[in-house]
Amino acid sequence: MSETLNLILKVWRQQGPADVGRFEEIDAKGIPVDASFLEMLDIINERLIENGADPVAFDHDCREGICGTCSLVINGMPHGPKQTTTCQLHMRSFRDGDVIWIEPFRANAFPVIKDLTVDRTAFDRIIAAGGYVSVRTGAAPDANSMPVPKEQADDAFDAATCIGCGACVAACPNASAMLFAAAKIGHLDSLPQGKPETRRRVLAMVRTMDAEGFGNCTNHYECEAACPKEISADWITRMNRLHNKAATIEAVR
Numbered sequence: 161m162s163e164t165l166n167l168i169l170k171v172w173r174q175q176g177p178a179d180v181g182r183f184e185e186i187d188a189k190g191i192p193v194d195a196s197f198l199e200m201l202d203i204i205n206e207r208l209i210e211n212g213a214d215p216v217a218f219d220h221d222c223r224e225g226i227c228g229t230c231s232l233v234i235n236g237m238p239h240g241p242k243q244t245t246t247c248q249l250h251m252r253s254f255r256d257g258d259v260i261w262i263e264p265f266r267a268n269a270f271p272v273i274k275d276l277t278v279d280r281t282a283f284d285r286i287i288a289a290g291g292y293v294s295v296r297t298g299a300a301p302d303a304n305s306m307p308v309p310k311e312q313a314d315d316a317f318d319a320a321t322c323i324g325c326g327a328c329v330a331a332c333p334n335a336s337a338m339l340f341a342a343a344k345i346g347h348l349d350s351l352p353q354g355k356p357e358t359r360r361r362v363l364a365m366v367r368t369m370d371a372e373g374f375g376n377c378t379n380h381y382e383c384e385a386a387c388p389k390e391i392s393a394d395w396i397t398r399m400n401r402l403h404n405k406a407a408t409i410e411a412v413r
Contacts (some may be wrong), residue, residue: 228325
């Protein structure tokens with residue numbers, strides 16, 4: 161028989177963007193230590209529904225640490241006390257009797273839809289502004305037909321691990337999205353297919369990021385500490401260099 165925990169949850173409840181919102185205390189008794197954090201919320205919601213109460217709204221999808229949908233602030237930390245996604249956080253990380261505070265990601269650019277669910281489509285609009293290769297490249301090439309030096313391939317892979325969860329925004333005192341944008345820009349700039357459009361891409365994506373209301377980077381490095389994929393803040397430095405160069409070229413034309 162697996163060990164269980166008796167917990168007290170302080171869960172943010174908010175009916176919609178116009179609602180003020182509040183913390184609601186929920187007793188979470190008999191939670192298996194082997195359950196994931198989202199499975200714990202599933203158990204709580206089943207109990208709430210059985211009692212005729214409104215279940216807690218929260219986002220989830222793959223539950224494999226891949227999609228980044230499961231974005232929660234747990235005890236003041238995006239995704240919780242481990243540097244992983246919320247769905248990969250397990251209840252064995254907590255102790256019996258713990259009080260757990262659960263909030264949505266808080267940023268003006270991420271308005272609350274309901275309870276723990278926020279609208280992160282601002283990230284989609286940044287990507288749509290230029291986070292792709294728009295030139296026609298034909299069918300998928302055979303493996304190794306376009307040689308890419310290993311250092312560049314490793315760089316591209318490191319940046320491409322960004323899952324767009326928004327933990328960087330939630331952790332930053334300025335609600336900056338620069339680590340997210342830098343990873344997307346750096347990923348494509350590291351590959352030969354992305355090089356021709358680097359200048360257009362970086363200008364468009366940074367302008368969209370600013371227009372969406374994200375803050376600027378002031379080197380707190382909270383983004384790097386909270387990122388479940390451990391993406392380095394060095395990508396922000398590289399993005400700034402690309403942006404300054406692109407802006408200078410545009411200004412003299």
